[in-house]
Amino acid sequence: MTRRRLLGLAALVAALLVAGGTVVTTRLVGHHAPTRAAAPATSSPGSPTPAPTTASPTPPPGADLTGPLNLMLVGVDTRVSIPGWEPHADAVLVLHVPAGLDRAYLFSLPRDLVVDIPAFPKARYPGGKTKLTHAMSYGSRVPGDKAHPSAAQGYELLRTTVSRYTGLRIDAGAVITFGGFDKLVDTLGGVDLYVDQKVASKHRRPDGKMRPLGGGGYTGPQMVYQKGDRHLVGWQALDYARQRYTAGGDYTRQRHQQQLLRALARKLLDQGAPRDPQRVEQVVAALGKTLVYVGGGRKLVDFGYALGGLPADRITLVGLPGTGVGSGGAYRGEQLQKPGRDFLTALRGGKADAFLAAHPSLRVKT
Template sequence: MVLGSGTTRRRRLLGVLLLAAVVLVTAGGVAAVRLAGDRAPDRGAASSAPPSPSAAGSPTTSPSPPPPPPGADITGPLNLLLVGVDTRVSVPGWEPHADAVLVLHVPRGLDRAYLFSLPRDLVVDIPAFPKAGYRGGRTKLTHAMSYGSRVPGRPKQPNTAQGYELLRSTVSGYTGLRIDAGAVVTFNGFDRLVDSLGGVDLTIDQRVVSRHRQPDGRHRKPGAGGYVGPQMVYEKGNRHLTGWQALDYARQRYIPGGDYSRQRHQQQLIRALVRKILDQDLARDPDRVQQVADALGDTLIYVGGRRLVDVAYALGGLPADRFALVGLPGGSVGSGGAYRGEQLTSVGRRFLTELRAGRAEQYLKANPTLRVKT
């Protein structure tokens, strides 16, 4: 493919489709073909017109076989790592933290998909990462992004893409899954994405009081022991949320259920965004796509060994009704009463084992409470 001046914009768009996981598997193929410049034919369709009638006696030649579509050799399994990052760009030298870590698994055959979250405070083994001067250790998952982002000799210039490398290795080591590609989006990027779509309709499943925002959207001020000032409250029921509201709601973890409730809310928000994008037929509207891409700017990073256009096209035929949200149960761990982090229960860990073995669907049928309701 010849990369033109719009390559960066197109990759950002495809990153949006990757982040909104269902869009990637239902509309990604259309967007890849129409907007990324790969005018490949549909699978099984002939792209060559019949040869023009030739002069009498002129030899005829057989038409050349059509080129394969993007990602035709991708058969699965595929594992995509989606990361929401708190960069706090207003604080010089602040190291990015992985505030949301989600994995999209598509088994061999590309006929279904599973999206699950890992707790940000999950206690894991983080491997050594010489590029950042990190020697390795056992600590919270969120720190993998921070430690990996460090650039020796430049303490106040963290590298988010580099941090993703260490996070990817850590997630792969814990889950036993090879990570094929991924996307990192900042809080500001997610805020802009929702606003560019005109907000999002979400069913709020529990009353949530914000620690970070006031009812008018302004940030609450730091005070003794936390933040002070009036608080935004999200009541149960069907609500229309703006960008800052959607992000604020999905960030809250000091609520009943803690970080596990927050993981559920993040997955529900992605599903709601998908519905919004599909309702607007975004993938087929270049002007709206441009608006979304412009809104994101440089707040999204895509990392992958294969072009995202290949991945998107390969998943273009996956049925939307075979996309499952999975909540992995866990609990806190500590020593001497001191909180150390989180660990998955045996049921949660077993899901990863069954996923690798290709038995996820049977396991979910036997453990229906793992399916996240929307």
Template sequence: MILGSMAPRRRWLLLGLTALAAVALIAAGAVVITRLTGDSKPGGGPVAGSPTPSPIGTPTPSPSGPPPGADITGPLNLLLVGVDTRVSVPGWEPHSDAVLVLHVPKGLGQAYLFSLPRDLLVDIPAFPKAGYKGGKTKLTHAMSFGSRVPGKPKQPSTAQGYELLRSTVSGYTGLRIDAGAVLTFNGFDRLVNALGGVDIYVDQRVESLHRRPDGKYRESAPGGYTGPQQVYEKGEQHLNGWQALDYARQRYITGGDYARQRHQQQLIKALTRKILDENLARQPERVDQVVAALGDTLIYVGGRRIVDIAYALSGVPENKFVLVGLPGAGVGKGSAYRGEQLTKVGRDFITELRAGRADAYLAAHPTLVVKN
């Protein structure tokens, strides 16, 4: 795409769209941002100990200069994290309840999105900054162990926790993490609503543990929740903001957490499709509305500006955006559950992805491709 001959406002709108699309790829991972104790509700601010995010901007490039991110050719790996944050609880350590990796091979013509189970047993490296000596435990703990600030037990740092999580994921997958994002509840439903909702194929009947049909939270009681439940019937459904978030939270369903991971990925793709279908580049007021809806829900972490990453991702066709579900199984003896591990098929996918042979591997293992 050549920008030099375009009017400045038209260039801004195109960059606004591409930035928004990239944010959707990152922020839609926030679908997975759940406080999975099941009794928590959306928080009202940034994650604890995180830096104050700056507004998500789309600066107008110089007419004579290259477009943003023109030097990014791939491969590119983004780490998308949904955190269990309870900002009202002093000293609460953030947990990574959702960990997704977006891999874009060299040439930036394709993208693969896969999830790692929150309970995946991994080797978490030593992290002196937080006083952590390292060990083998669940992936979700990497964020919390890394967030500890010596001498400040009630002031955990989510940004610092992300560092340890990034190192852990990189060590497990063998992928260099170039950038990423940590997201909270606040504002996700507003993002979806700003887009007019999303269309998704619900692949099984899902009863909500948390919400009533009117969107209000169910009453908490000893042993669980009471009251009528929101139900998502199998088939094509149009979901508004709270419904999209609620649907992606549910893990006490057939397939458990692996089914939830699939639903999260489907919603990421649905959001991206919605942004492209809406042709937001020709509706500046809609671009402003959707970007404003993000607010402080997004904390972007990377060496490059988000607009650079956005522009680099803008050329990935929708039919080349592949959702991959990695199968796993529980680890432990009898009732002594220790966590999850990927099966050989799942582990081998990551190996083939690193080697640039993901397409061939998926052709041989088509059940790994998540249908939407």
């Protein structure tokens, strides 16, 4: 593979903002480019030559962002057909870009990770120790309006929780619904992915329709993703990335989600989307309200410019091992094992490369 560049928010935001940031950056920088005064068509003999006029160059958007940067992508289960359903963080991924912005590390946190969720007055949440996924749902509650939870507000509490747990400041990120992810893949014409193990779907039939719920759970024939190189359409990519009732459980699902994001980024690049404003606008229009961008006061274009030199082969996928924890014999959730916690320490200290060299099993294969 040639040295291609992931522009925008790199692997985050389901790779959509990768291309989006690039195009917006190019267009805005063009609007701000310094101009020179046009030379007169003719000049009279002996007339003084006018002094050239130059405009003071305007720094491009995000020129002051030098890193480190931490960006978070959240995939949520909204179940919009159920009135008042609160969004749950079904996938939480963080992209860490060290100072210099020449490399990056993408890792996932288990949805069932037991964490301390701080009090959040906006949602009248008093705080507590529970699963990470609940930070999104508890934070989304709008007092006096149970029918319209706020995904942006839920992201705010989730961001604070993740920041406190990892010790990383979260600079920007996005929330994308299952429906939005499905639309993104179809808008791109599907995605090519290496399926690294056989996966049977709990939710879908081979024709893509939902499996019916019976007294003992889902029933009927299942969609099965066989090991090997596969081309997946929207519902297949989403379904594959959701499956956690398989060998390796939620940790396998985290790996599959990271691999899928990488494949989506490559798909965008193969299509030349970063150089095609109309193509990016088409993708954005397809997603509509299924995508919520949260920039912490920064515009997307700022991150698009700042990460403009990040090469694809310098984004490392990292799998953080964990294990289940319980109380009185009952399952409470997950906790990261020591190598996973130590990786976060190394990341904060700027020693991620050395740590991964000593713990190669944490690198996710693509």
